[in-house]
Amino acid sequence: MKNLFDLSGKTAVAIGGNGVLGSSMAIGLADHGAKVAIVGRNLEKAEEVVKEIEAAGGQAKAFTADVSSKESLLKAADEIEKWSGGWDILLNAPGTNSATPFFELDMEEYDKIMDINLKGIVMTCQIFAKRMIEQERKGSIINISSVSSTTPLSRVFTYSVSKAGLNSVTQFLAREFAENGIRVNAIIPGFFPAEQNRKILDKDRIDSIMRHTPMQRFGESEELQGATVFLASDKASSFVTGALLRVDGGFGAMTI
Numbered sequence: 001m002k003n004l005f006d007l008s009g010k011t012a013v014a015i016g017g018n019g020v021l022g023s024s025m026a027i028g029l030a031d032h033g034a035k036v037a038i039v040g041r042n043l044e045k046a047e048e049v050v051k052e053i054e055a056a057g058g059q060a061k062a063f064t065a066d067v068s069s070k071e072s073l074l075k076a077a078d079e080i081e082k083w084s085g086g087w088d089i090l091l092n093a094p095g096t097n098s099a100t101p102f103f104e105l106d107m108e109e110y111d112k113i114m115d116i117n118l119k120g121i122v123m124t125c126q127i128f129a130k131r132m133i134e135q136e137r138k139g140s141i142i143n144i145s146s147v148s149s150t151t152p153l154s155r156v157f158t159y160s161v162s163k164a165g166l167n168s169v170t171q172f173l174a175r176e177f178a179e180n181g182i183r184v185n186a187i188i189p190g191f192f193p194a195e196q197n198r199k200i201l202d203k204d205r206i207d208s209i210m211r212h213t214p215m216q217r218f219g220e221s222e223e224l225q226g227a228t229v230f231l232a233s234d235k236a237s238s239f240v241t242g243a244l245l246r247v248d249g250g251f252g253a254m255t256i
């Protein structure tokens with residue numbers, strides 16, 4: 001049981017691996033030996049992450065996919081399979097968010113958020129997990145949830161609903177795929193300044209987040225690497241599936 005966190009010989013697919021949190025998690029996987037497909041809507045941003053991984057001596061390649069399109073996901077899966085032969089780890093990190101008072105909810109915006117945060121991850125799991133099962137690859141799927149998934153956050157109704165659904169997807173698939181040796185878990189990050197929440201983090205919001213975070217600070221994206229590598233490693237987390245792992249500075253443990 002030495003080298004519990006060694007991922008050499010493994011291939012990871014990091015969907016949304018070009019985002020702020022997704023790229024840090026993907027870099028964590030590469031630093032521990034995994035070869036990583038960085039998949040984003042924006043190829044240039046994905047290529048920047050690849051360059052960073054390669055500069056540190058790791059192996060990665062950039063691909064594009066839009067998780068709201070099944071065709072696009074299938075195309076990416078074909079390209080990644082050609083490159084790597086298959087994958088053992090699937091990291092689902094795409095996400096979008098916007099603040100809307102409930103009665104002003106625009107249903108197009110509702111659909112957009114649900115299409116990416118929930119339906120997009122369901123389609124990604126259908127396509128990418130199916131190939132793992134067909135190839136009889138045991139492995140790990142890691143979804144990125146949110147503190148709003150268990151206790152809803154003010155202002156972000158649709159986002160909270162989508163992430164609550166994602167927890168359910170995670171636990172459903174944990175049951176479903178256990179017999180195939182595929183573990184499915186989610187990370188619940190607390191608050192990490194990034195692109196998708198920049199518009200929502202005004203001063204009042206930041207004050208109330210700090211009042212509810214015992215550690216009294218935002219997270220740094222690198223602080224998600226430990227949980228990611230732990231859940232990816234079939235040595236470190238071999239009996240862990242269906243878990244919702246909080247990395248939130250204590251936010252979820254806070255009352256008054």
Ligand SMILES: NC(=O)c1ccc[n+]([C@@H]2O[C@H](COP(=O)([O-])OP(=O)(O)OC[C@H]3O[C@@H](n4cnc5c(N)ncnc54)[C@H](O)[C@@H]3O)[C@@H](O)[C@H]2O)c1
Pocket residue numbers: 015016017018019020021022040041042065066067068092093094095096116120144145146147188189190191192193194195196197
């Ligand atoms: N930043 C936080 O505080 C925080 C907290 C909890 C959960 N999260 C979750 O972490 C994940 C990463 O978010 P982030 O904060 O790094 O934001 P980010 O905006 O930097 O990253 C989001 C990523 O999702 C990708 N994406 C969006 N729509 C997509 C689509 N249709 N197809 C493919 N990719 C798409 C973006 O290109 C980007 O790479 C998201 O699921 C988010 O909900 C973030």
